Amino acid sequence: MAGIYIHIPFCKSKCHYCNFFSLASLKLKEPFLAALKQEIAQTRNYLSREEINTIYFGGGTPSLYSPGVLQEVAELVDHSPLGGNTSPPDPSPQGEGRKIRTITREVTVELNPDDVTEAFVEQLAGTWFNRFSIGIQSFFDEDLKYLNRTHSAGQAMHAVKLLQEAGYGNISIDLIYGIPSSTPQRWLKNLEIAFSLGVPHISAYALTVEAKTPLAWMIDRQKSAPVNDEVQEQQFRQLIELAKSNGFLQYEISNFCKPGMHALHNTSYWQGVPYLGLGPSAHSYNGRARRWNVSNLSQYIAGMANNACVYEEETLSPAQQYNEYVMTSLRTMWGCDSNKIISDFGFTIYDLFIAGVLPMVSRGLLTEISGVYFLTDEGKLFADGIAAELFVAG
Numbered sequence: 534m535a536g537i538y539i540h541i542p543f544c545k546s547k548c549h550y551c552n553f554f555s556l557a558s559l560k561l562k563e564p565f566l567a568a569l570k571q572e573i574a575q576t577r578n579y580l581s582r583e584e585i586n587t588i589y590f591g592g593g594t595p596s597l598y599s600p601g602v603l604q605e606v607a608e609l610v611d612h613s614p615l616g617g618n619t620s621p622p623d624p625s626p627q628g629e630g631r632k633i634r635t636i637t638r639e640v641t642v643e644l645n646p647d648d649v650t651e652a653f654v655e656q657l658a659g660t661w662f663n664r665f666s667i668g669i670q671s672f673f674d675e676d677l678k679y680l681n682r683t684h685s686a687g688q689a690m691h692a693v694k695l696l697q698e699a700g701y702g703n704i705s706i707d708l709i710y711g712i713p714s715s716t717p718q719r720w721l722k723n724l725e726i727a728f729s730l731g732v733p734h735i736s737a738y739a740l741t742v743e744a745k746t747p748l749a750w751m752i753d754r755q756k757s758a759p760v761n762d763e764v765q766e767q768q769f770r771q772l773i774e775l776a777k778s779n780g781f782l783q784y785e786i787s788n789f790c791k792p793g794m795h796a797l798h799n800t801s802y803w804q805g806v807p808y809l810g811l812g813p814s815a816h817s818y819n820g821r822a823r824r825w826n827v828s829n830l831s832q833y834i835a836g837m838a839n840n841a842c843v844y845e846e847e848t849l850s851p852a853q854q855y856n857e858y859v860m861t862s863l864r865t866m867w868g869c870d871s872n873k874i875i876s877d878f879g880f881t882i883y884d885l886f887i888a889g890v891l892p893m894v895s896r897g898l899l900t901e902i903s904g905v906y907f908l909t910d911e912g913k914l915f916a917d918g919i920a921a922e923l924f925v926a927g
């Protein structure tokens with residue numbers, strides 16, 4: 534099994550907190566598409582012909598392209614030598630060409646609410662998209678303005694409604710907590726609205742102040758209040774509590790879903806499933822090595838035109854693989870399995886792991902069932918620090 538991630542590097546404008554690779558100019562929209570198609574055609578053996586289980590269009594803003602254009606890219610991926618396509622194309626007249634060849638089960642596209650118009654939703658008919666991730670962030674215009682989002686709260690609600698009315702139920706919404714312009718009451722209202730929408734998946738992230746972003750500049754120049762860690766922690770606790778009472782599982786620190794509705798693609802990242810990233814800045818992982826494409830659109834386009842290598846690669850040492858396993862697995866509801874640590878990394882690393890986790894169990898940060906370790910609700914507040922304490926050198 535493997536996943537394909539496709540990075541669409543354009544946005545209408547840059548959000549103040551964002552440090553993802555994307556450009557606010559659409560000038561290279563067409564050349565990028567040609568380069569992406571070239572990369573799909575060029576990339577062959579990275580996934581060793583694994584079956585493709587998920588395709589994810591992220592960014593940036595994929596919904597700056599029409600559903601038809603994105604579908605064309607998905608079909609190219611499906612018909613390329615990227616994956617081990619086990620079943621032949623559908624020979625029936627209705628199925629020719631449009632029928633998905635692989636066993637792909639989830640095809641996700643990230644959407645910005647202001648792109649989700651009646652026309653856009655109509656164009657989704659006949660495409661493979663069966664999961665939609667909408668970047669809402671807040672249901673309050675004041676916060677959206679503070680973050681420099683391009684949509685309004687009304688457009689966010691309308692986007693969800695349009696998709697639901699068209700019969701698309703597998704919808705995820707993104708929210709951000711700890712926004713300095715917001716208030717604890719507004720965050721609670723955001724949660725209330727989110728849980729009332731009937732969507733089965735919510736991703737909620739703490740606002741992070743990344744270096745060199747307008748947000749960092751605003752805070753440095755005292756044009757904005759700083760992010761308040763205590764408020765952020767309180768809002769995270771409220772999120773966990775309300776998610777539980779609304780029947781959502783916290784299957785990853787920042788991801789909540791109704792039972793069975795977890796994101797297959799994102800889950801595969803946390804479970805060490807190989808994936809290939811296409812497009813500038815996209816990352817890939819094949820179980821042994823990690824690689825990342827250049828974070829520069831002109832270089833990416835030129836590289837593809839010249840059949841040149843546009844990525845750097847690093848082979849992971851056993852210690853790095855172990856650290857990655859601990860960091861990602863602990864964040865999920867499936868936990869960190871000490872039996873897997875023995876089988877994959879041996880007893881020396883296992884002994885270090887146990888020596889690290891036992892005091893954390895005593896402090897109520899971790900809990901253990903049959904050799905599998907999980908973060909407690911208290912531990913979830915310190916997930917990164919806990920993982921870091923368990924890391925080994927090498």
Ligand code: SF4
Binds near residue numbers: 551593
């Ligand atoms: S829409 Fe997403 S990728 Fe684009 S600037 Fe905003 S946060 Fe960044």
